[in-house]
Amino acid sequence: MTDPGALLDPPNRPCAGEEIYNLAARLFPICRSIAGPGVRETLRLLSDWVPLQFHEVPTGTRAFDWEVPREWAIRDAYIKNAAGERVLDFRANNLHVVSYSAPVYGRFRLDALKPRIHTLPDRPDAIPYRTSYYAETWGFCMTHRALEALPDGEYEARIDATLAPGSLTYGEYRHQGETDEEVLLTAHVCHPSMANDNCSGLALLATLARAIVSRRTRYSYRFLFAPGTIGAIVWLSRNEAVAKRIAHGLILAGVGDRGALTYKQSRRGDAAIDRAIAHVLRHCAPSSRIVAFSPYGYDERQYCSPGFNLPVGLLQRSPFASYPEYHSSADDLSFITPDSLEESYAIVSAALDVIESDKRFLTTSPKCEPQLGRRGLYGSLGGRNTGGADAMLWVLNLSDGRNSLLDIADRAGLPLASIRAAAALLLEHALLCPVPEVEAPS
Ligand code: ZN
Numbered sequence: 001m002t003d004p005g006a007l008l009d010p011p012n013r014p015c016a017g018e019e020i021y022n023l024a025a026r027l028f029p030i031c032r033s034i035a036g037p038g039v040r041e042t043l044r045l046l047s048d049w050v051p052l053q054f055h056e057v058p059t060g061t062r063a064f065d066w067e068v069p070r071e072w073a074i075r076d077a078y079i080k081n082a083a084g085e086r087v088l089d090f091r092a093n094n095l096h097v098v099s100y101s102a103p104v105y106g107r108f109r110l111d112a113l114k115p116r117i118h119t120l121p122d123r124p125d126a127i128p129y130r131t132s133y134y135a136e137t138w139g140f141c142m143t144h145r146a147l148e149a150l151p152d153g154e155y156e157a158r159i160d161a162t163l164a165p166g167s168l169t170y171g172e173y174r175h176q177g178e179t180d181e182e183v184l185l186t187a188h189v190c191h192p193s194m195a196n197d198n199c200s201g202l203a204l205l206a207t208l209a210r211a212i213v214s215r216r217t218r219y220s221y222r223f224l225f226a227p228g229t230i231g232a233i234v235w236l237s238r239n240e241a242v243a244k245r246i247a248h249g250l251i252l253a254g255v256g257d258r259g260a261l262t263y264k265q266s267r268r269g270d271a272a273i274d275r276a277i278a279h280v281l282r283h284c285a286p287s288s289r290i291v292a293f294s295p296y297g298y299d300e301r302q303y304c305s306p307g308f309n310l311p312v313g314l315l316q317r318s319p320f321a322s323y324p325e326y327h328s329s330a331d332d333l334s335f336i337t338p339d340s341l342e343e344s345y346a347i348v349s350a351a352l353d354v355i356e357s358d359k360r361f362l363t364t365s366p367k368c369e370p371q372l373g374r375r376g377l378y379g380s381l382g383g384r385n386t387g388g389a390d391a392m393l394w395v396l397n398l399s400d401g402r403n404s405l406l407d408i409a410d411r412a413g414l415p416l417a418s419i420r421a422a423a424a425l426l427l428e429h430a431l432l433c434p435v436p437e438v439e440a441p442s
Pocket residue numbers: 191197327
């Protein structure tokens with residue numbers, strides 16, 4: 001048996017981090033919102049990496065307690081001073097406009113305009129990111145320093161945008177595996193120019209999809225690129241039957257900053273994905289953190305709502321809203337690094353390897369240990385120092401049909417890779433046999 005976990009071979013992939021970073025940099029300039037041309041442009045770009053199927057859901061379509069919103073398209077926005085100079089320019093940074101702003105055009109005294117201008121007084125050189133999806137309004141965002149420098153007087157303000165019926169767009173790619181049971185991997189596509197939030201997750205997910213497209217896998221894989229919250233809600237409302245087949249799921253968001261990895265467990269807390277990620281983090285990223293589920297954050301709020309309660313966790317680096325660059329222009333391409341993206345990619349790949357290869361076996365000699373020395377097996381995996389002989393003894397002892405390879409690895413405190421290698425060798429020598437999955441006790 002070859003190593004069943006060699007799904008993605010992360011150590012052998014050259015510079016996934018650079019590749020992911022470069023894709024994030026291409027996604028960065030696009031002005032995205034929850035529905036409109038920015039989402040489509042992003043998905044078209046991602047289609048070069050993964051053969052996405054586009055879904056368009058018309059404005060007004062009901063999705064549980066929600067409704068598909070109008071599309072937002074923005075062409076230009078500015079504030080001009082009396083001399084006609086742009087003191088705020090959407091073309092320089094798309095964060096300058098409150099996302100989903102209604103159009104406006106008029107002349108305003110600075111005092112009248114100020115309540116419409118959002119800044120970050122404690123980070124005076126960063127432009128905040130603000131949205132107003134579900135209450136129609138308009139507004140601008142700028143650095144506090146630039147606002148402070150504006151002299152009193154009259155200004156011309158314009159937001160050349162359209163809020164109109166259209167459709168919400170999401171992109172999907174499904175890879176067929178040996179079984180119809182699915183792994184859902186998703187990232188949200190709804191933010192304008194911020195690198196960690198959303199570009200890093202989108203780029204990592206697309207790179208992962210491209211690696212899986214040509215692989216033979218045990219599970220089927222569904223890659224979903226959808227706007228946050230409303231996208232997940234719309235997808236779930238249209239895919240209740242598919243949702244029943246989701247065996248494992250992972251949301252990728254904010255995976256490129258320099259902070260340590262943070263995994264947020266599914267609502268179940270003990271799902272296979274929770275255990276797989278915990279195993280990989282324990283052995284490969286010891287400075288990482290695992291946090292329990294909470295009903296705020298990203299789309300785990302929807303996937304883990306009680307009517308679905310799917311085994312879907314969230315992988316990020318610094319937790320959202322915990323870092324000063326969060327939701328501001330400081331979350332730019334210098335805030336993410338190829339090394340961080342590389343590590344995030346390797347951890348996701350390794351966790352998928354765990355899920356793909358976590359099977360149960362039965363020892364063929366349950367009454368006392370089989371004689372390994374006679375078969376030349378004792379020390380054949382490198383002796384005790386590498387855990388080789390120990391791994392074999394753990395596999396033989398715990399392979400009573402109840403314990404999976406991951407159960408054994410966790411109980412032995414060994415990386416799954418060594419448990420897998422031991423199992424492969426024991427299978428070769430007919431000291432183990434597979435347990436048909438349908439007969440495995442739960
Ligand atoms: Zn965000």
